[in-house]
Amino acid sequence: MIDLHYWTTPNGHKVSIFLEEAGLPYTIHPVNIGKGEQFQPEFLRISPNNRIPAIVDQDPAGGGGPLSVFESGAILLYLADKTGRFIPQDLRGRTEVLQWLFWQMGGLGPMAGQNGHFHMAAPEKIPYAIERYVKETARLYGVLNKQLEGREYIAGDYSIADMACYPWVVPHKMHEQKLEDFPNLQRWFNTVQARPAVQRAYALVQQVNPPRELSAEEKEAQRRVLYGQGNSGPAIVK
Structure with missing residues (x-):
């Protein structure tokens, strides 16, 4: 089982596409980056760069307890090597x-x-x-x-x-x-x-973060969270 810490961004979609293509069982843990949830201590423990996506593999090769991986490219490579799929072996x-x-x-x-x-x-x-x-x-x-x-x-x-x-x-x-x-x-x-798996991955948007028109106040609050952060987190979180 893979725990996928995810939001509906291009980097988030990369990993959901892989999981759907490979048929790996996974559980989504939404991380609402517009509300600053990427700065929560429990998320920072698995993604110290406060960015989504991140995964926790509950059954890594070789055992040893759960293994967390952050950075979307590293996650794709990890999952490809784990499954032996979507990357050539030569x-x-x-x-x-x-x-x-x-x-x-x-x-x-x-x-x-x-x-x-x-x-x-x-x-x-x-x-x-x-x-x-x-x-x-x-x-x-x-x-x-x-x-x-x-x-x-x-x-x-x-x-x-x-x-x-x-x-x-x-x-x-x-x-x-x-x-x-x-x-x-x-x-x-x-x-x-x-590809059906790609379509299933993008359908998660409706489940996790359905599109809606934001008010001017909501847009400004999100902008400050996403782009007003210093080295200790967001300037303002609402």
């Missing part, structure tokens, strides 16, 4: 998947995240920052589009590289990207989106 295939997993962790996720931040969450519009991250997101889409030429999935077979990248392409419209400008990426996106 050296070259494994290296290919790991390259694209780390590409997402170090590039696509952070750049698209900053794109979304300066578009949606920044208290003032900064044209230079918006243009910078829109263009960098487009560059990264172009890299992925080239990699997908002649390939169904990023590293050959469906893998944790696809699970890592897909959730960061889902908000492409918010990030001012047109998938039709990247035909290989668009074809891949539609293929992953159609």
